[in-house]
Amino acid sequence: MRPLNVHHLAWFIPVSSLFVGASLAFLMGALEHQSHLPSAEASGEDEEQVMSEAELIAANVLLPNGRPQLANVPPTEEVWECEVAIIGGSLGGIAAAAEAMEAGVQTCLIELTPWLGGQVSSQGVSAIDESHEMLKLQNFSQNWQGFKQYIERQALDLPDWTGVVGDPASSTNSCWVGLLCFPPNSGAQAAQEWMESARQYSPESRWAIATAFKGAEFDDTGRMITAIHAVRRTPRDPAYSPQGRLSVELNPWYDWESDDTYEKTPIRIQPPPGQSMMVIDATDTGELVGWAQVPYRLGSDSWATTGELHASDWDNPECTQAFTLPFALGVYDDGGASRTALEHVQSFYGEDEHTQVFSLEGMPMFEGRSFFNYRRMVSTTYSDPFYGVPAFGDITLVNWTRGNDWNWMDPPLILTHEKLVQTGHYQDWTGGISALSLRHGETHALMFARWLLDNHATSDYPLTYLYGEAGPMGTESGLSMVPYIREGRRILGQSAYGQEEFMIREQDIRNDMEGRDFRATSIAVTHYDIDIHGCRYRDWSPTGEAARASVEEYLVRPIYIPLEAVVPQGVDNLLIGGKSIAATHIANAAIRVHHGEWHVGAASGAIAAWLTLYYPNLPPAEVVPNGLMPILQDYLNNTGGQTDW
Secondary structure (H helix, E strand, O other): OOOEEEOOOOOOEEHHHOOOOHHHHHHHOOOOOOOEEOOOOOOOOOOOEEEOHHHHHHOOOEOOOOOEOOOOOOOOOEEEEOOEEEEOOOHHHHHHHHHHHHOOOOEEEEOOOOOOOHHHOOOOOOEEOOOHHHHHHOOOOHHHHHHHHHHHOOEOOOOHHHOOOOOEHHHHOOOOOOOEEOOHHHHHHHHHHHHHHHHOOOOOOEEEOOEEEEEEEEOOOOOOEEEEEEEEEEEOOOOOOOOOOHHHHHHHHHOOOOOOOEEEEEEEEEOOOOOOOEEEEOOOOOHHHHHOOOOEEOOEOEHHHHOOOOOEOOOEOOOOOOEEOOEEEEEOOOOOHHHHHHOOOOOOOOHHHHHOOOOOOOOOOOOOOOHHHHOEEEOOOOOOOOOOOOOOOOEEEEOOOOOOEEOEOOOOOEOOHHHHHHOOOOOOOOOOEOHHHHHHHHHHHHHHHHHHHHHHOOOOOOEEEOOHHHOOOOOOOOOOOOOEEOOOOEEOEOOEOOEOOOOEOHHHHEOOOOOOOOHHHEEEEEOOOEOOOOOEOOOOOOOOOOHHHOEOHHHEOOEEEEHHHOOEOOOOOEEEOOOOOOEOHHHHHHHOOHHHHHHHHHHHHHHHHHHHHHOOOOOHHHOOOOOOHHHHHHHHHHOOOOOOO
């Protein structure tokens, strides 16, 4: 294990001092109990102290098996016994859980937010964006096609002024980003029903929303996960709804202790007696990967590291893709109430630093192939998405590069290994992300909403920012419960395909480059643009981003996801069920979208079930050496997956 650079963090200011307008707490993110964020002005750090592994063990940071030493774990109140344990109810997570349950395997899942479904629900990206080539061929797995049908039949829960309350989502679906746009609460309900349908094959399976991952236990070798620790929060107020300000809710959601808002229940997830369990990390940032110090890469990769033509000149772990806080706008006149609420949003920085990047990029707001219709989640008249204009009651989802993308790295969103040490995350995990970065992104999104109302609402098309009970995001602020995080930690796979530390690379997915053929160990397929949402520093210093690698899908070959991409180094019972697969910064940009994440998650869930049922003592890394790959591929294809284009 490499030495760690440890700094002392001594600068904190309370959240309440960051903004004014406390009367609008739902937008300002005020909390009765204090949460703390690092000052925007603080940039100095104490002199580095390099600690050896022995020193970290002596300091109770690491155990002798090389895994983190948890501190102050309260007595367990609930014990769950599971053959497959999934961390994260993301889109990949629910796909994984359903596949495992349908195989009859006792499965457990925990999800941080109040909604299952990730991208289609709590992250607010409820507009399915799929490859044109895959759409033309309908070359998707059976389980992905089936899940979309669940979404289409959901009864809409919308404000009365839309006139479509209770209608199925399919009746108002008319956007041009793809073939299916819908309110996020419909995605959440579809995810819940998908899970319930699968549980009939494994009645002892269970899951919990509003439940945070807190750490794990390993055996003495450090290679087998023997237990997962989590904490479930139950709101004391039956009318509670999340703020949609994760920057403020982050610590309360992860804290062990009950408070004025939540009653907390510590949970221990473990295998049945005499068995082991398969574990799947399906979080969007790779929480278990980050906490357990599983080998991974973070941020942009250099050409020297990956051998990719369009990689950057140096490795920059701070340069992950931009994250976004989606929100919704309706064609409705609320008398200026939502605009007045947005007036109180303030930032650390001058407003011009935010507004200078706001743009519709030449796209009309309402006419024809419009900004509004791009991700229109509700069309009350079911008008043509390309040529029709919005009608009263229509609602659009706003997830826009030149608007609510937050790409600043001052500070970066995903905490590096060194920052995890500095902040005590290994002893008391609180998400592994920066609350201050979240705060900046939230403010940026709210300012973009205000800019749209100020500059693009008209008398014919009045616009209302939807929040609280009127908002489809299910939050007080109107922002998504958590950000759409395009990129987190990406594992390093074990030696495979001529690479010592396997990762899917740019040349493996472009049809104008010579790459490797992964079909022999393929577990899933996907296809999409290489779509990199870049990074920047506030002062425009060089970033090492690889935005020049972005290309349209006609240059992207069918992407085969090999088994080696979901099997990490150093842990024998762990698989990846989402964005944290072994792929470079560039390759991740083509795999991260809805169907890519789903296909990875479903494959990992099916693999975990297959190993549990037929090869209970075989680590995933031993499938290929034992000649079992053809058998596994048959299993995947026969259970609704897809391993070939």
